[in-house]
Amino acid sequence: MSAFFRIFSRDVRLAVRQGSALTMTLSFFVIAVTLFPLGVGPELSILARIGPGVLWVGALLACMLTLDRIFQADYEDGSLDQLMVGTLPVELMVLAKILAHWLTAVVPLIIITPVLAITFNMPLDSLGVMALSLLLGSPVLSLIGSVGAALTVGMRRGGVLLSLLVLPLYIPVLIFGVAAVEAAIALLPAGSHLLLLAAFSAGSLVICPIASAAALRLAVE
Amino acid sequence: MAVDLHRFANPARFMRLTDAIFPWSLGLTVLLLASGLYYALIASPQDYQQGETVRIMFVHVPAAWMALSVYSMMAISAAVGWIWKHPVADLSAKAAAPAGACFCFLALVTGALWGQPMWGTYWVWDARLTSMLILFFLYLGYMAIWEAFDDQSKAAKAAAILVIIGAINIPVIKFSVDWWNTLHQPASVATMEGPKIHSSILTPLLLMAGAYTALFVTIFIIRVKAEILDRRLRIMRMNQVQEKGLKG
Amino acid sequence: MQEFLNMGGYAEFVWPSYGVSVLLLVALVIASVRRLRRVERDLKPFEDARKARRRRPARQESMSS
Amino acid sequence: MTLIADNLRCIRQDRVIFKGLGFTLGPGQGIWVKGKNGAGKSSLLRMIAGLLKPSKGTITWKDVDTQEEPESFRQDFRYIAHQDALKPVLSVRENIEFWAQYHGGDKVAGALKLFELEHLQDTPAQILSAGQKKRTNLARLVASPAPLWILDEPLSSLDTHYIDLFTDLLREHLEGGGLALLATHQTIDLQRVTIFDLDNLKGVV
Numbered sequence: 001m002s003a004f005f006r007i008f009s010r011d012v013r014l015a016v017r018q019g020s021a022l023t024m025t026l027s028f029f030v031i032a033v034t035l036f037p038l039g040v041g042p043e044l045s046i047l048a049r050i051g052p053g054v055l056w057v058g059a060l061l062a063c064m065l066t067l068d069r070i071f072q073a074d075y076e077d078g079s080l081d082q083l084m085v086g087t088l089p090v091e092l093m094v095l096a097k098i099l100a101h102w103l104t105a106v107v108p109l110i111i112i113t114p115v116l117a118i119t120f121n122m123p124l125d126s127l128g129v130m131a132l133s134l135l136l137g138s139p140v141l142s143l144i145g146s147v148g149a150a151l152t153v154g155m156r157r158g159g160v161l162l163s164l165l166v167l168p169l170y171i172p173v174l175i176f177g178v179a180a181v182e183a184a185i186a187l188l189p190a191g192s193h194l195l196l197l198a199a200f201s202a203g204s205l206v207i208c209p210i211a212s213a214a215a216l217r218l219a220v221e
Numbered sequence: 222m223a224v225d226l227h228r229f230a231n232p233a234r235f236m237r238l239t240d241a242i243f244p245w246s247l248g249l250t251v252l253l254l255a256s257g258l259y260y261a262l263i264a265s266p267q268d269y270q271q272g273e274t275v276r277i278m279f280v281h282v283p284a285a286w287m288a289l290s291v292y293s294m295m296a297i298s299a300a301v302g303w304i305w306k307h308p309v310a311d312l313s314a315k316a317a318a319p320a321g322a323c324f325c326f327l328a329l330v331t332g333a334l335w336g337q338p339m340w341g342t343y344w345v346w347d348a349r350l351t352s353m354l355i356l357f358f359l360y361l362g363y364m365a366i367w368e369a370f371d372d373q374s375k376a377a378k379a380a381a382i383l384v385i386i387g388a389i390n391i392p393v394i395k396f397s398v399d400w401w402n403t404l405h406q407p408a409s410v411a412t413m414e415g416p417k418i419h420s421s422i423l424t425p426l427l428l429m430a431g432a433y434t435a436l437f438v439t440i441f442i443i444r445v446k447a448e449i450l451d452r453r454l455r456i457m458r459m460n461q462v463q464e465k466g467l468k469g
Numbered sequence: 470m471q472e473f474l475n476m477g478g479y480a481e482f483v484w485p486s487y488g489v490s491v492l493l494l495v496a497l498v499i500a501s502v503r504r505l506r507r508v509e510r511d512l513k514p515f516e517d518a519r520k521a522r523r524r525r526p527a528r529q530e531s532m533s534s
Numbered sequence: 535m536t537l538i539a540d541n542l543r544c545i546r547q548d549r550v551i552f553k554g555l556g557f558t559l560g561p562g563q564g565i566w567v568k569g570k571n572g573a574g575k576s577s578l579l580r581m582i583a584g585l586l587k588p589s590k591g592t593i594t595w596k597d598v599d600t601q602e603e604p605e606s607f608r609q610d611f612r613y614i615a616h617q618d619a620l621k622p623v624l625s626v627r628e629n630i631e632f633w634a635q636y637h638g639g640d641k642v643a644g645a646l647k648l649f650e651l652e653h654l655q656d657t658p659a660q661i662l663s664a665g666q667k668k669r670t671n672l673a674r675l676v677a678s679p680a681p682l683w684i685l686d687e688p689l690s691s692l693d694t695h696y697i698d699l700f701t702d703l704l705r706e707h708l709e710g711g712g713l714a715l716l717a718t719h720q721t722i723d724l725q726r727v728t729i730f731d732l733d734n735l736k737g738v739v
Contacts, residue, residue: 022381176397456549
């Protein structure tokens with residue numbers, strides 16, 4: 001298992017050392033989200049109404065921008081070949097990389113979401129559920145995203161194809177993520193939505209590493 | 222390097238099979254289409270509630286059924302192609318995709334045309350229409366991934382992974398979109414249930430569904446044959462270049 | 470006949486939906502047939518060459534490996 | 535501990551690169567794969583390493599088909615590819631340490647010393663020269679030892695001093711009962727290494 005932990009810690013160390021990529025993603029998220037009040041108008045009641053949806057869509061798109069970083073760099077410098085030739089099964093190696101990507105790319109998005117939620121005049125007690133819904137639903141973003149990234153690794157203009165492949169599969173997470181927050185705002189129980197989000201994450205945790213590993217074996221050929 | 226023939230063995234047999242079926246499916250398509258259209262447009266009475274617009278349903282619902290069943294057929298043939306390394310299965314999934322996408326697009330267009338007289342707007346975020354739209358994106362993604370690879374056998378495997386992941390997600394998407402629709406159910410919009418299936422409506426509907434299926438089989442046979450021959454052509458050209466290389 | 474074409478006032482919705490369906494499906498059939506013809510035409514020279522090679526017994530070079 | 539390749543066929547982009555390829559590699563032996571560009575040298579090496587699936591034929595190591603038990607086979611070989619698999623942001627030591635621990639080895643200090651990289655160990659990989667990067671890449675062979683070496687152009691961008699150094703290392707590896715499968719354009723004059731010519735597939739060992 002130490003090999004699993006080795007990859008995870010190396011990827012985290014790489015992400016921390018190349019901090020610029022992280023700040024770019026966060027700034028994209030903030031800028032994209034602040035465009036909406038400029039477009040829709042400063043009317044607080046409207047912003048509160050569309051807040052959960054805008055924040056979730058923003059987080060989802062920001063996460064998608066970071067997906068090609070999971071495998072692309074390793075593919076280009078040859079590390080992917082070496083990783084595939086190690087004793088650790090490819091599925092576990094992929095899982096370690098997905099975990100590292102989730103921690104270094106998606107969790108920071110979750111951390112700054114409550115701050116943005118305030119600018120959308122969302123009630124303070126709903127911020128907890130917003131962060132929780134992102135926390136439970138975001139593994140799906142990394143997991144399904146990794147399948148798209150593995151399928152398009154090594155492609156010249158893979159980014160556009162990656163979004164076309166991955167976004168339709170993000171829709172269930174988006175729907176229940178926003179629903180959970182809206183339920184919290186309306187002081188209704190959000191438990192069932194959060195449980196469903198967790199179920200989506202658990203489900204893709206099982207399927208996606210296998211699919212990503214198969215796609216990587218293909219890309220490395 | 223000689224042409225690698227062992228892989229064409231079963232495609233040749235497959236093509237002999239489809240050549241035999243082709244005239245039958247063509248005849249069936251014409252027959253069903255003619256009778257279907259007759260019943261849909263002329264024989265069946267107008268609906269007491271929707272009037273003549275119910276006739277749009279005879280084109281909309283079969284298209285929606287076909288869009289979904291073609292996608293599941295693609296997922297099954299992709300799985301067969303992946304597990305048993307059956308070369309024709311991959312090509313049949315690739316051949317079916319454009320037809321499925323057309324049916325999906327038709328379902329969307331006719332759905333919108335049906336929506337206008339029913340609710341006064343061309344696009345209503347109704348659960349089924351929204352799911353059909355998402356299915357259309359899955360089709361586009363599938364066709365795009367075939368173009369993204371220059372190595373055809375790699376493209377086949379990548380597309381197989383994608384369509385299998387897509388197929389696993391379809392029920393989840395359907396469930397969450399239906400649920401999302403009930404959550405945001407504006408009181409005024411009538412659901413797409415439409416009339417309860419009355420026998421006068423059932424016959425044209427089933428006839429048209431049969432006609433669309435037969436039409437799909439016909440198109441499918443043409444496209445699969447084209448894909449198999451195109452694959453053979455591509456390999457022969459490759460070998461020609463290679464042989465020239467040796468001589469040159 | 471006029472009443473039939475009018476479709477109870479919904480002519481502008483019923484006929485376009487049938488029209489689009491027929492148009493698109495016919496276009497799909499034509500495109501598929503044309504593609505098949507084009508591939509068969511391109512394949513013709515290779516097929517003839519292969520048949521010619523098979524008819525001349527002198528060649529030992531086996532086609533299948 | 536022998537590597538047997540039997541009737542291997544490689545198809546890339548629907549084109550037959552090579553077919554009916556076979557060889558036997560016993561302990562203490564080396565095979566030098568030669569052939570024109572595009573003859574499939576790298577494809578053969580990647581196929582043996584398990585990165586490229588053969589469309590026909592089998593590879594057996596210690597009488598076990600490597601397609602069936604890839605994990606156990608992977609413990610016994612190290613694969614050196616054209617690319618150096620180094621992370622520019624990490625230092626030389628960190629790179630070598632990562633790959634050593636990933637493959638379950640711990641002889642990092644020995645590797646640094648042998649490839650004369652000690653003075654460079656804390657410099658980030660991005661500012662290394664091509665030769666220094668190649669030495670860091672080769673260092674994984676020593677840092678996590680394995681009986682079978684699969685080497686794709688191991689000597690490219692090395693100067694004569696390090697070519698001799700590596701040739702000695704390879705000789706010791708073979709004399710110690712190790713095996714090697716390498717593809718290179720430079721000449722390797724070790725009597726334990728036999729030539730396998732891909733162009734006419736006669737050189738079945």
